[in-house]
Structure formats: C-alpha cells, structure tokens
Amino acid sequence: MGDIAKGVLGGAWTLLVGWILPSALNVAVFVFAVAPSLRTVPPVRQLWPSTQSGTGLLLLAASLLLGLVLSALQTWLYRLLEGYLLWPDLLYARACRRRTRAKHTLRDRLTLLRLQRREDEGQLAEGETAQLAALRADPRIRRAASRDHRASAIRRSLLRERLARYPVADGQIGPTRLANAIRRFEEYGYDRYRLDTQTMWHELTATAPEQARRKTELARANVDFFIALIYGHAAVAGTALLTLGSAEADPSVLLITAAVLGCLTPLWYRSAVAATDEWAAAVRALVNTGRKPLAESLGLVLPRDVEREREMWSLVTKMSRLPYHERAAALDAFRADPDQGAPCRCLSL
Template identity: 35%
Template sequence: MSELLKSVWASLYAWAFPSAVAIAYYALLIYPEALSLHKYAPTEFEIDTKVAYLGLTAMIATCLAALRTPLYRILEGYLLWPRWLKAAGVKRHLRIKRAFDAAVRAGGSGWPFGLTLEDYARYPMRDDQIVPSKFGNAIRAFETYGKTRFNLDSQTLWHELYAVAPKYIQQKIEQAQSSVDFFVAGVFLSLFLAVATVVTGVLEDYDRTIFILAAPPLFVAFLSHWIAIRATDEWAYSVQALVNIGRVKLADSLGLSLPETLAEEREMWGLATKFVYFADADAGAGLNRFRRKSLAPADGEACAEDEPEAETPTED
C-alpha cells in the first residue's frame, strides 16, 4: 500500500502541482481582465467552480502523464523538429562536445574544472550519439552508459535490469525521474499559459496589461528547461548505479556466468542484446559458452543419496 501511495504522490508532484499553478495563474490574474470571456464562466469562486478547478487540474495532469514520452521527445529534439533544425542542433552540440573533450584532456583543478566535468558528463561519449538539444544529450548520456562501458544496452534490457536492482536504486530512479517530470511539465504548461495569455490579450483589443502578464510564464518556461537539464544528473547517477550493480545480478538471473575479463563480458552482453532484441540465432548460439553450468547430474549418473540402500539381512 505504501508503494502505491508513493507512486500516486510522485504523479501529483510531477504533473498535478504545475497544472494547478498554471490554472490558478490564469484564473486569478488573467481571466478577471478578460471581460469578453465572462459570459462563458463565473467571475467568482464558488463551490462548483472549485470542483471544476480540481477536475480540470486532474484532467490536465493525467493528459501530461499519458503524453510523457512525446513531450520528452520534443525537448530531446526527436519530434516536431524540422530536418534542418535537427542537423544544425547536432552540428552545434558536436562542436560543444569536442570543445569539452579538449578542455578535459588539457586537465585542470579546482571547482571551475569540476563544473567543466559536470557539463561534459551531460554528453554521450560517442559522437554518433549526439542529438539536437542539450536536454536530449543529457538523457542520451546515461541511456548509453551501459553500452559504452560494458556493451550492455540498458534500454533493451531495462525492465530486466530494473527487476533485479536493489530497492534503494529503484527508489532513487523513480525520485529523480519525478523531479525531471516536474520541470518538463513546467516547460510545456508555462509555454501554453503564455500563448493563452497572448490570445486573451488579442481578444481584449490588444490589452497591453494582459500582454505583460505573458512575460512571467515565458521566464518560468526557460527557467524550467534550464533546471530540467541539470535535474537529469541525479537520474544519470542512479542509472549508472543500476548498470554497475544490476548487471551482476542480471547475468545470474539470465542463467549466465560473468566472465573473468572485461573484454569477454562486453562480448557476452553484446550477444545477449542481439539475442533479446533481434532474436539472432547466431548470438544465441554464442551465448552458450557463457551459460551457467547445470548442477544436475549427467545422464546415466546417479547421485549417491539417490541410490537405493542395500537391504540388510535380518535374522529370523
């Protein structure tokens, strides 16, 4: 029951609270100035209005939670971005990553170098994994962690890894993901609120007072995006721990024996990924040498305890 309550609270915190704030901002500051809209809804908060407020908050939060993946893909640069903008974004972030490469190789000390390392860690190790946006690169950096270190595709084997992970790591991942969800919701709700405010200002004969009220939501949208990028750090550390610790238990759960060398382990996880994702028969055959030896006796052999005891002659 406690786990269910934690899950409900995470959803309320991540999606419902920003929705409630956005609706309250419009209802309290913008709607009273929108005289042309007053004939469609009351201007004072009554019991029915409060119920409608809660219902609208729940509806918006549910829609945002259901659309989580598309919302993330927009911020990552995969969805709704024109091809030329994607290409320009990838080129720009490749240039930034290579500048970080040079700075890290040059070395340094103190907190400025530490901040450089933090920024550098928000980019994937491989150049072919660079995506058009800074937020997308921060996500891609920990999505490819297992692949670049152990040749383990954590995206393909995510549910298996998560199932064998310690409870502490599972909770840390959920908490970190909820924090990022909160600021992602803040980005889209603030942008929508700014657009709604501008539209209301147009309907009110280009009321400058209403137009000015669109500035705070725009500021919150940019601030939420900036914080969302940095909030991925805790998520990245949690996924890193998931891969580092969980892969040992994952190998055992899949009936595999972890090899002695890292090179052999990378080969094993590469074969496992191909077999799971592509049902590759050759990869499955290659996995045979990594499978844990059965403890069952060979055919034709019997365990000592299974052999029938010789009857002891008794005296009449």
C-alpha cells in the same frame, strides 16, 4: 499487501510531483491572471463556478486531468524538447554539429588546463608540448583560456560537470542540451558493459535492487516537474496573448503574465538539464548493481573479466532485439549449470 501499497503510493508520488503539481501551478496562474479576461466569453461564463468552493473544485479537477494527460504524453513531450520530434532534418543536423562543437570546446578547455598545470610542474611530455601550443593558438578556446586559468577549482569542476552532460561517443550526440544530458546515461550501460539498457530496461528494473530502482523513479520525477512547467507556461502565455483581443481583457496583466512566463521558461529548461545529473547517477547505480541480478534471472553467470562480460551482454542484447539466429548459441558458454549454479562449459566460443 504492504509491498503492493508501497508500490502504488510510490507511483502516485512520482505522478503527483512530476506532473500534477506543476499542472496545478500552471492552472492557478491561468485562473488568476488570464481567466478574468475571459469571463465574458459564453463557454467560460457558462462553465465557471459561482462559488469559491466550486472554483477550488474546478482547479483541482483541472490540475488532476491535465497532469494525467501530460503524464500519458510524456514520451512525445520529451522527444520534442530533445529534438527528436517535429524537427526538420536540416535543423536537426545543424543543431547536432553545434552541440558537437560545444562538447569539443569544453573538452579542449579542460585539456588546456591540464597541460598548463603539467607545464607549471615541469612534467610535460614531448608530444604534449605541441598539443599545448596548438590549443593556445585555437581561436575557439583562446577567449576562455585566461579566464579558465584564473578560475578556482570549483569553477573548473563545473566545466567537467558540463562536459559530463554529453554522451561519450560523438555519434550519440543529439541536437539539444536536454537530449545529450539524457543520452549520456542511456548509453552508459552499453559503453561500459555492452548492456543496452534501452532494450533491456524492463528486465533490468524488474530484477535490480528496490532502492536503486526507486532512486531512478524519484530522480526522473524532478525532471518531469520542470518539463511540465515548460509546456504549461507555454500554453498559459499563448492563451494570454490570444486573450488580448477580448472585450474585457486587461492588457497590462496579460502582457506581464506572458512576459514573466516567457522569461521563466528558459530557466526551467536549464533546471531540467541540471536535474538530469541525479537521474544519470541513479541510472548508473541501477546498471552497476543490477547487472548481477539480471544475469542470474536470465540463467547466466557474470564472467570474471570485463571483456567476456561485454561479450555476454552483447549477445543477450542482440537476442532480445533481433530475431533468433543460430549464432545465439554462443550464449550457452555463459549459462549457469542448473545443478551447480556455475557456468555451463559444454560449449566453447
């Protein structure tokens, strides 16, 4: 019963922090800034409570209901901000090219810093001299080169942090910063071990250490919080602008509300991107520590060398994602001996 209670409370906590709390903040802004201008609208006049306790109860109920609805729609809310939903193909392709150029620019800026440091130390290799000259002549990074060279070690680390928010493979780059910040850890398991965590996510979280799984849920709740704020601000700001035509509207309050919320929305978006750093670290830990329990739960034994492990996870992923094929019998080489707990060697690849 204790484990069940902890699981229920843990799930309620992430729901509360990620979706209900930001919904309550947006509802509060609506009630105090926009609702007074709607009091004369018949549906609002009839539904609005006449007492302070009734108003508080309405605010609480609206926050809970809105938070639950947003949580249920979170997949679509994320995909819209990531650029995977309702984006025209032309805009999507153009945005992907722009994000790819941004990644390459960050990479080249860091490479230039590394080569300049090696030049100062007199350790440049023969091929690196030409690379350094080419980077110095590149107009994409020329403007930032001098500023980067004068930057402190901490500011240079921030450049590496920004580059780390992109996926390793250029083919995985998405059209928005949020898409790339999330895609980088979605591809982590596949890039390192050929373990497709998107396909094997439920199996991985079911067998991974509890602390690693819990860290992932809490880290995602931080990103959920800012995503809910973004959509809530957009809804309240839009309602404030539409309310300007109301008979008892206060234009100054409504315009200030819409302007402030509009200015805060980009800040929350950047905060959501930054919050994915903790989420990415949690997923990385989940993959690194959860591979062995996952293999054991599937009746497999991790090989000693990485290449063989990558081959094993590739077979496991294909068997989970694709219809069965006789080539899947190659997975027998990695299966554990039921009697000895060792890999079965009855078949070889």
